[in-house]
Amino acid sequence: MGKQVRISGCKAVAEAVKAANVDVIASYPIRPYTGTMVELARMVAEGELDAEFVHAEGEHAQLSVVLGASAAGARVFTGSSGVGVTYAFEVYSPISGEFHPVQCMIGNRTLDPPGDFGSEHTEAMSTRDQGWIMGWAATPQEAYDNTLLYYRLGEDPQVMLPQFPCQDGYFVTHIPGPVELADACQVKEFLPDFKPARALDPKRPVIMGPQCHADQGAAIELGRAEAMRNARKLIPQVYDEFARIFGRGYAPFLEEYRTDDAEVVFFGQGAHTVPARLAADQLRAQGLKVGVVQLRFMRPFPTEVVAARLSRFKVVGILENSNSFGSVYNSGPLTAEVHSALYYGQNRPRILTFLAGLGGENIRLEAYGNMARAMHSAAQSGPVGARGGDLDGAKHVYWVGFEPLSGQEAGNGGAR
Numbered sequence: 001m002g003k004q005v006r007i008s009g010c011k012a013v014a015e016a017v018k019a020a021n022v023d024v025i026a027s028y029p030i031r032p033y034t035g036t037m038v039e040l041a042r043m044v045a046e047g048e049l050d051a052e053f054v055h056a057e058g059e060h061a062q063l064s065v066v067l068g069a070s071a072a073g074a075r076v077f078t079g080s081s082g083v084g085v086t087y088a089f090e091v092y093s094p095i096s097g098e099f100h101p102v103q104c105m106i107g108n109r110t111l112d113p114p115g116d117f118g119s120e121h122t123e124a125m126s127t128r129d130q131g132w133i134m135g136w137a138a139t140p141q142e143a144y145d146n147t148l149l150y151y152r153l154g155e156d157p158q159v160m161l162p163q164f165p166c167q168d169g170y171f172v173t174h175i176p177g178p179v180e181l182a183d184a185c186q187v188k189e190f191l192p193d194f195k196p197a198r199a200l201d202p203k204r205p206v207i208m209g210p211q212c213h214a215d216q217g218a219a220i221e222l223g224r225a226e227a228m229r230n231a232r233k234l235i236p237q238v239y240d241e242f243a244r245i246f247g248r249g250y251a252p253f254l255e256e257y258r259t260d261d262a263e264v265v266f267f268g269q270g271a272h273t274v275p276a277r278l279a280a281d282q283l284r285a286q287g288l289k290v291g292v293v294q295l296r297f298m299r300p301f302p303t304e305v306v307a308a309r310l311s312r313f314k315v316v317g318i319l320e321n322s323n324s325f326g327s328v329y330n331s332g333p334l335t336a337e338v339h340s341a342l343y344y345g346q347n348r349p350r351i352l353t354f355l356a357g358l359g360g361e362n363i364r365l366e367a368y369g370n371m372a373r374a375m376h377s378a379a380q381s382g383p384v385g386a387r388g389g390d391l392d393g394a395k396h397v398y399w400v401g402f403e404p405l406s407g408q409e410a411g412n413g414g415a416r
Helices: 009-019 034-045 059-071 083-087 089-097 140-154 184-190 214-246 273-285 303-310 333-342 365-379 389-393
Strands: 003-007 024-027 052-055 076-080 103-107 133-137 163-167 177-181 254-257 264-268 290-295 315-320 350-355 397-399
Touching (some): 003 009, 009 103, 009 140, 009 163, 009 177, 024 034, 024 059, 034 052, 034 076, 059 076, 059 089, 083 089, 089 214, 133 140, 140 177, 140 184, 184 214, 254 273, 254 303, 264 273, 264 333, 264 365, 273 290, 273 365, 303 333, 315 333, 333 350, 350 365
Parallel strands (some): 024 076, 076 103, 133 163, 264 290, 264 315, 315 350, 350 397
Antiparallel strands (some): 003 177, 254 290
C-alpha cells in the first residue's frame, strides 16, 4: 500500500511524473493544466526531482524540446490545454512518425470561440489521428495511474509511441479526490528505465526526421499503424501487470457499471461518467434499467471490444463532449467511432447522441434522467434497420439543454 492523499488531478499527475523519474520537462503554462507545471517546478527547485526543467516560449517550442530530448534517450514530459494543444499541432506527427514516446498531458479546455475556459474534449480529439495513444481519466486517481500506464505502454519496444493522457479541465484538474501514491519500488518494477532502441549519439551519428522520397512515405505510415496495433494487443497485459504490482486495477478498455441487466447505457469518457453512475443509481430506483460504460482508450480504439459489449443493449446513449461540425449526423467524433465499430455486428443497438457538457457546463442529474427516458423511448422503436426510419424519421442527435427530449415540450429547457 502506498501513501493515501487527497489531491487534484493536476497534482496527481505531477506526483506520477516524479515517481516515473523523468529526465526533461518542458513547460508553457496555460490553464487548467498549469497546476501540474507549478508543482513540478517546485519539486525540481527543492530537489525532490532530478530533472531538467525548460521554460519554453510557447507550445510549439515545448513539443520541439521534448522531441529532441526523447531522441537523445531521455524520458520526457510536457502538457497543454485548449488553444495551446492546437498551437503545437505541427510537431505531433513528427514525434510519432519518428517513434519518440513523449508524454503530453492534456487538461481539457474549450477552444475559442467561445473561449470560456470551460472543459470539453474538442481540442484533444482534434489530434486523434496523429499517431498518439490517447484516453481520459475520470478521477485524480485515474490521472495518476494513467501517467504511469501510458509511459509503460508507450515505451514498450513493440510500440514506441507518444501519449496524450487527458483529464477534464476543472472537473478533474482542480477538484481534489482520494489518491494512493505508489511506493518507489512498485514504480521501478512496473516502469523500468527508458532504454530506446536508438538515440542521438555524437559517436554514432544518425539522421532523424529527414525528408524522404514518395515511395518511402507509405512504409513510415505503416510502421505507425503496426505500432498502434501492437499497443492494442499489449494493453491487457500492461493492465494485468499494473494490477498485480499496485494491488488495484481497471478493465483495460471498457469499465462497466450496473450493466448486467441494463437495457440502455450511457457511453462516454472522462469525468462525466462519474455523475452518470450516480444518475444510474437513482434511475434504477425509479425502475429504469440503466447502466454506464466508460471508454478508457480513444486511441487505439478498442473496436472489437466495443462491438461485443455494446451489442448486448437495446440503446446506447453517447455522451458526446466534443464537436465535429458537419460530421455524420452532425454529431461528434465519438459517435462516428461507435457507429463504425458496430457496423459489422449482427445485434446492433440503437444509438442516440447527446451533445452535453460543452463549454464546461455541468450535466445535471435531471438531464441524465431525461436522456435515459429518451433512450427507453427509443428502445420501443423496434430493431435497427427499418427502411428509412433510422435515417430520416428518427431523431438521433440532441443538443442537451437546447431541444426537447422524449416527449418533453419544446422550450422547457430540453434535457437541461
